[in-house]
Amino acid sequence: MTIVSVKQALAGVQAGQAVTVQGWVRTRRDSKAGLSFINLADGSCFAPIQIVAPATLANYESEIKRLSAGCALRASGTLSPSQGQGQAFEIQASAIEVTGFVEDPETYPIQPKAHSMEFLREVAHLRPRTNLIGAVARVRHTAMSAIHRYLGAQGFFWVNTPIITTSDAEGAGDMFRVSTLDLANLPRTPGGGIDFGKDFFGKEAFLTVSGQLNVEAYCLALSKVYTFGPTFRAENSNTARHLAEFWMIEPEIAFADLDADATLAEGFLKAIFQAVLDERMDDLAFFAERVEPSVIRRIESFVREPFARLDYSEAIRILEKAPRKFEFPVAWGIDLQTEHERYLAEEHVGRPVVVMNYPEAIKAFYMRLNDDGRTVAAMDVLAPGIGEIIGGSQREERLDYLDRRMLQFKLDPAHYQWYRDLRRYGTVPHAGFGLGFERLLVYLCGLGNIRDAIPYPRTPGSATF
Amino acid sequence: MTIVSVKQALAGVQAGQAVTVQGWVRTRRDSKAGLSFINLADGSCFAPIQIVAPATLANYESEIKRLSAGCALRASGTLSPSQGQGQAFEIQASAIEVTGFVEDPETYPIQPKAHSMEFLREVAHLRPRTNLIGAVARVRHTAMSAIHRYLGAQGFFWVNTPIITTSDAEGAGDMFRVSTLDLANLPRTPGGGIDFGKDFFGKEAFLTVSGQLNVEAYCLALSKVYTFGPTFRAENSNTARHLAEFWMIEPEIAFADLDADATLAEGFLKAIFQAVLDERMDDLAFFAERVEPSVIRRIESFVREPFARLDYSEAIRILEKAPRKFEFPVAWGIDLQTEHERYLAEEHVGRPVVVMNYPEAIKAFYMRLNDDGRTVAAMDVLAPGIGEIIGGSQREERLDYLDRRMLQFKLDPAHYQWYRDLRRYGTVPHAGFGLGFERLLVYLCGLGNIRDAIPYPRTPGSATF
Numbered sequence: 001m002t003i004v005s006v007k008q009a010l011a012g013v014q015a016g017q018a019v020t021v022q023g024w025v026r027t028r029r030d031s032k033a034g035l036s037f038i039n040l041a042d043g044s045c046f047a048p049i050q051i052v053a054p055a056t057l058a059n060y061e062s063e064i065k066r067l068s069a070g071c072a073l074r075a076s077g078t079l080s081p082s083q084g085q086g087q088a089f090e091i092q093a094s095a096i097e098v099t100g101f102v103e104d105p106e107t108y109p110i111q112p113k114a115h116s117m118e119f120l121r122e123v124a125h126l127r128p129r130t131n132l133i134g135a136v137a138r139v140r141h142t143a144m145s146a147i148h149r150y151l152g153a154q155g156f157f158w159v160n161t162p163i164i165t166t167s168d169a170e171g172a173g174d175m176f177r178v179s180t181l182d183l184a185n186l187p188r189t190p191g192g193g194i195d196f197g198k199d200f201f202g203k204e205a206f207l208t209v210s211g212q213l214n215v216e217a218y219c220l221a222l223s224k225v226y227t228f229g230p231t232f233r234a235e236n237s238n239t240a241r242h243l244a245e246f247w248m249i250e251p252e253i254a255f256a257d258l259d260a261d262a263t264l265a266e267g268f269l270k271a272i273f274q275a276v277l278d279e280r281m282d283d284l285a286f287f288a289e290r291v292e293p294s295v296i297r298r299i300e301s302f303v304r305e306p307f308a309r310l311d312y313s314e315a316i317r318i319l320e321k322a323p324r325k326f327e328f329p330v331a332w333g334i335d336l337q338t339e340h341e342r343y344l345a346e347e348h349v350g351r352p353v354v355v356m357n358y359p360e361a362i363k364a365f366y367m368r369l370n371d372d373g374r375t376v377a378a379m380d381v382l383a384p385g386i387g388e389i390i391g392g393s394q395r396e397e398r399l400d401y402l403d404r405r406m407l408q409f410k411l412d413p414a415h416y417q418w419y420r421d422l423r424r425y426g427t428v429p430h431a432g433f434g435l436g437f438e439r440l441l442v443y444l445c446g447l448g449n450i451r452d453a454i455p456y457p458r459t460p461g462s463a464t465f
Numbered sequence: 466m467t468i469v470s471v472k473q474a475l476a477g478v479q480a481g482q483a484v485t486v487q488g489w490v491r492t493r494r495d496s497k498a499g500l501s502f503i504n505l506a507d508g509s510c511f512a513p514i515q516i517v518a519p520a521t522l523a524n525y526e527s528e529i530k531r532l533s534a535g536c537a538l539r540a541s542g543t544l545s546p547s548q549g550q551g552q553a554f555e556i557q558a559s560a561i562e563v564t565g566f567v568e569d570p571e572t573y574p575i576q577p578k579a580h581s582m583e584f585l586r587e588v589a590h591l592r593p594r595t596n597l598i599g600a601v602a603r604v605r606h607t608a609m610s611a612i613h614r615y616l617g618a619q620g621f622f623w624v625n626t627p628i629i630t631t632s633d634a635e636g637a638g639d640m641f642r643v644s645t646l647d648l649a650n651l652p653r654t655p656g657g658g659i660d661f662g663k664d665f666f667g668k669e670a671f672l673t674v675s676g677q678l679n680v681e682a683y684c685l686a687l688s689k690v691y692t693f694g695p696t697f698r699a700e701n702s703n704t705a706r707h708l709a710e711f712w713m714i715e716p717e718i719a720f721a722d723l724d725a726d727a728t729l730a731e732g733f734l735k736a737i738f739q740a741v742l743d744e745r746m747d748d749l750a751f752f753a754e755r756v757e758p759s760v761i762r763r764i765e766s767f768v769r770e771p772f773a774r775l776d777y778s779e780a781i782r783i784l785e786k787a788p789r790k791f792e793f794p795v796a797w798g799i800d801l802q803t804e805h806e807r808y809l810a811e812e813h814v815g816r817p818v819v820v821m822n823y824p825e826a827i828k829a830f831y832m833r834l835n836d837d838g839r840t841v842a843a844m845d846v847l848a849p850g851i852g853e854i855i856g857g858s859q860r861e862e863r864l865d866y867l868d869r870r871m872l873q874f875k876l877d878p879a880h881y882q883w884y885r886d887l888r889r890y891g892t893v894p895h896a897g898f899g900l901g902f903e904r905l906l907v908y909l910c911g912l913g914n915i916r917d918a919i920p921y922p923r924t925p926g927s928a929t930f
Contacts, residue, residue, distance in 0.1 A: 003720075005620060005688070022720040023688065024891050042719075043687030044620060072685075072891035074720065099720070100862070100892035108890055125679075125883040126890065128686035137687060141622040148613050155470060155509060157606040162921045163628070163695045164641070164672075164710055166930060176629070176665065178641045178672065180699045183651060183659045194648045200641070200699055200709070201923060201930075207629075207643065214590075214921060214929070220537075221593035222508030222602060223470070223488065230628045230694065234645045234665055244665065245629055254507075255468075255487040255539065255564070397565070418590040418928040425573055425591065426489050426537035427565035456627045456679060460667060463883040464679070465631060 001076050007044035009079055012089050020076040021049060021091060024129060027112055028067045036064055040075065043134055046282035050082060050090040051075045063098050068105040069112045070129065073098045117452055121459040128455075132290070135283035136445050136452060139276055143444060144437070146275030147228060147249055150268060156224040156251060161211030163230065166203055167415065174234040175206040176244075207232035212250050212432065213366070213419055216395065219252040219430055220422050226251040228437075240449040243438055244458070252432035258368075258377040258394045261431035262354045265381050265390050266307045268435075269352075273303045276444055283445075292446025298385055299444065301351065308353040310344065312375065315355050318348055335362045336380070341387035352383045365409040366419075367393040368429075369401050379433070386443045392433025399423035466541050472509035474544055477554050485541040486514060486556060489594060492577055493532045501529055503561075505540065508599055511747035515547060515555040516540045528563050533570040534577045535594065538563045582917055586924040593920070597755070600748035601910050601917060604741055608909060609902070611740035612693060612714055615733060621689040621716060626676030628695065631668055632880065639699040640671040641709075672697035677715050677897065678831070678884055681860065684717040684895055685887050691716040705914040708903055709923070717897035723833075723842040723859045726896035727819045730846050730855050731772045733900075734817075738768045741909055748910075757911025763850055764909065766816065773818040775809065777840065780820050783813055800827045801845070806852035817848045830874040831884075832858040833894075834866050844898070851908045857898025864888035 001020040004013055009021055023042030030036045034055040039048040053064050053075075067073070077093035084090065102108045109123045110130060120127040127133040148158065164178050180200040181187065187195040196204045211227035218225045227250040234244060251264060276284065277299060287295045310318075319330040319340050328337045336344075336355070345353050357375040360367070367376035377394035396402045402423055406413050413420060438453040451457035458465050466485040469478055474486050488507030495501045499520040504513040518529050518540075532538070542558040549555065567573045574588045575595060585592040592598040613623065629643050645665040646652065652663040661669045676692035683690045692715040699709060716729060741749065742764060752760045775783075784795040784805055793802045801809075801820070810818050822840040825832070832841035842859035861867045867888055871878050878885060903918040916922035923930050 007620075022893070024686070043622075044689075070891045072893045099894065100888075100890070102891055103889040110890075125682035125886060126686075128683050134686060137622060137624065137683065141617075141624075144623055145613060145617050148610060152606075152610050155472075157508075157602060158609055159602065159606075159920050160695070160712060162710065162923075164697070174645070176643045176645060177648075178643055179648075180639065180641060181648075183642075183644075183646075183648070186648060202925060217590035217929075218593050218602065218920060221489070221591075221599060224509075230625070232629070245627065247625060421590060421928070423565075424568040425565070425575075426535045426567055428487070428537045429564065455624050455683060458627075458666060463886070464682075465666075 004079070005044040006040065006042045006047070006049045009049050009091065010045065010047060010087065010089055012079070015079050015081070015089060017079060018076065018094075019079045019091070020074055021051070022074045023048070023072070025067050025069055025071045025073065027069065030065065036060075036067075038064075038067060038075070040073070041134075043128070043138075046131070046135055046138075046286055047087065050084060050087060051077070051093050051096070052090055053093045053096055057093065057096060059096065059098070064096060066101065067098070068102055068108070070102040070105075070108050070110055071098060072100040117449060121451060121457045122461045122463060124456050124459070124462050124464045131286060133452070135280075135286050136441070136447070137455065139280050139283050139445055140441055140453070142276050142279045143272050143441060144228075144247075146272045147268075149275070150271035151226050151251060154224065156226050157218070157222050159211075159215050159218045159222075159225045159227055160229060161208065161214035161227050163208050164201070164205050165208045166201065166205055167213075175209060176232050176234045178205045178207060209233060210248065210250065210434065212252070212434065215250060215252050215432075216419070216430065217422055219254050219432070220426065220428065223254040224251075240451070243450055243454065246439075246454070247437040249435045249437060250432060252430060254428050254430045256394070256431040257429055258356060258379055258431060261392050261394060261433060262307075262309060262356065262379055262381075265354070265379070265392060265433050266352075269381070269390070270303050272440070273299050273444070277303065287446045294385070295444075295446040302383065305351045307381070308349040308351060310349070310353050310355050312355055312358045315340075315344055319343065322348075333359050333361070336388075338387040341380070341382040342384070345382040345387070346384040350384070352381060355380050355382060363393070365405040365411060366395050366402070368396045369405070377431075383443065386439070389440060389443065390433050390435045392431065394429065394431040397423060397427045397429050399427070469544075470509035471505065471507045471512070471514045474514050474556065475510065475512060475552060475554055477544070480544050480546070480554060482544060483541065483559075484544045484556070485539055486516070487539045488513075488537070490532050490534055490536045490538065492534065495530065501525075501532075503529075503532060503540070505538070506599075508593075508603075511596070511600055511603075511751055512552065515549060515552060516542070516558050516561070517555055518558045518561055522558065522561060524561065524563070529561060531566065532563070533567055533573070535567040535570075535573050535575055536563060537565040582914060586916060586922045587926045587928060589921050589924070589927050589929045596751060598917070600745075600751050601906070601912070602920065603748050604745050604910055605906055605918070607741055607744045608737050608906060609693075609712075611737045612733075614740070615736035616691050616716060619689065621691050622683070622687050624676075624680050624683045624687075624690045624692055625694060626673065626679035626692050628673050629666070629670050630673045631666065631670055632678075640674060641697050641699045643670045643672060674698060675713065675715065675899065677717070677899065680715060680717050680897075681884070681895065682887055684719050684897070685891065685893065688719045689716075705916070708915055708919065711904075711919070712902040714900045714902060715897060717895060719893050719895045721859070721896040722894055723821060723844055723896060726857050726859060726898060727772075727774060727821065727844055727846075730819070730844070730857060730898050731817075734846070734855070735768050737905070738764050738909070742768065752911045759850070760909075760911040767848065770816045772846070773814040773816060775814070775818055775820050777820055777823045780809055784808065787813075798824050798826065801853075803852040806845070806847040807849070810847040810852070811849040815849070817846060820845050820847060828858070830870040830876060831860050831867070833861045834870070842896075848908065851904070854905060854908065855898050855900050857896065859894065859896040862888060862892045862894050864892070
């Protein structure tokens, strides 16, 4: 018997041949004709495959008729064209081996019905068996794979910047401390402070909030690089829009300006979206039907149309003239709020838009000062239905300008000596951006809560937390 | 002018056309004929490209003759067949723009000479500009990409298990604590203990040592899954063989036994090694010349020959009969030491060998008890030149056996309730393994110290640490 996945079987791989499929029961229906129809899923695609189990199976009465949602089995038989609607192939079973029943089917948490998202977060170890979370997991995989594939094909090298770090990328943001000190018995300095010299790394250490500064050093050697790994923010973890732990992609390109950065961001996003359309239409169809009706339409329009580009100052003029009242007043110098971003993307241009050249006072110290002296070469990619999805900039490659910006932001240049070195030795214009992966996934799947975009949500009531 | 990478230029992409290359100077040599030869690298491949700069360039005297190692420039000109040896193409420059000189070339840390590895770890932000670390970074990228490519092509889904966790995968190993508590002012319980209810997650949290238990839940829904992300061990960080932070790959397959696990491990390793041979021969040639002469030969033989398989009990008999004295005495029941592993792989079978079915007492609680009652379905892949490279097992899918193993290891089943659930609801035989990525990279590159396999070594003297 050839073992095939449900995806292969539904595609007719080995049609007419004897095959074995393996997976978990979604439903079982017994016909009056004395046979049973079992829908079996293995996670390889959205749809289950139908197993036709005749009463002649040796374990038909003893096991097949006891099968309930969640039971695990191996079914062997002929892969045959299906008479039923909605599927091309089914298995005419000649043997079924049950590897695992469900203990007390009445109380099994994953019943064949719709569950609330809140409930599913509490059974995080079982929720990948649901249609919804299974589909999210597959789209997550496809989008992440597409990121590696696209950047690899463009000649980028993946660089793993440190997760545990002794410095903060932006001089801001609440960080998690990483330590092996015994809290019940903290070592003290003569002055009474905590003696971090006794900690694992001999100094204070934290979880990274961004790999950007570190990856810049690799950019100035390998030309095209990116980070893709977990990052951490110790803030706002109990909202539907923020995570304490999330995956971030940060490409960085040498000999590049802000325009090149925007061009990369557009090609990059479109490649991810196209991969999801190409490979996960079955999952998207489910999201469109059950979660967010516009999900396929907006991905298709995202891929089809060129992004608009808009200067920040022009964006402010557009917002000032907008025929609507914003909660946050608009004036040159403000940071754009989600309501502003969505108005620009959804109502003004009607497609993704890159807003460029923001006021220098509201952007990070490493962003390149423009010739006007009051803006920096920063960009945000704003998308309909979500607002900001990517933030990036050309980096300040001139040491004297960088030093002035650091002083302005009250950062100690001595603390950034290695970062300054990159400008002392063979400096080049370079640019990059950051993308929070789960924020993108929420958009791709139409999810309402970002905690459903990660495999294990941190919910206080969760069995796994 | 078409911008091309050095890799493209050396391959003759746009040969005969006007192109621009961008990168950093490796060397400059002035000829008596009144022109200069500049070797320019951009990190896209091992070799630099030669730029021929005639004295007629406007900035020849003012800038070109000042160029030293590390300076950054853009060179435009015709991509022409090279007269020189060792390269097919060179650039006949019509213009060179210097974007960054090297401040004080005499003290620039990366001189065009061999540096000690110790010194390079102290300039971690500049060392990717060296031949050696640039090559390591490229091989790292290729091997990591090959992992995603191979597993993706086999139908595996990448699952991101939590980095911050409240449980320990193996009930062992020193972990890093993650906390936002103010150490100078720790909250206390009425009994005087630390009140972790006030910590960020409302309980004690640590950095993960393995995603295996978490990914098993996804395996029992999606059938073929893997983790690939950073893991942490707060031990032994100052050796040449251990890292506190390293990347680990953990594939997990449903409906699989230990044989299937060993077969996956073999196909997986060979795919990685083959990708490095196919894509990074230029870098491997450098390692073979400067670092470890056998590096290409051993990768080629790794790929060419089938792995041997050996029962642990048989391995013990072989070691007992070995015509040599081991530092650690051999007897049934011991855990194999590196000297034993290397004897088996290098001297006894002369190629990679999978040792299977270890004594249950020395292996983790989640490994499946064999019918003999005294061994578990565990395996280690041992390779010549390094010893253990992969460790894996079939997981105990029977709840009653798992419970007995947990009690034997003094683990509290209540703490693993969600993990027990996976055996209560549709359990299936499943198996997986773990591979520490940097350990593999050390082997691929022939490195002597694992800290050179990560982008940023944590060296006390390092400018970036």
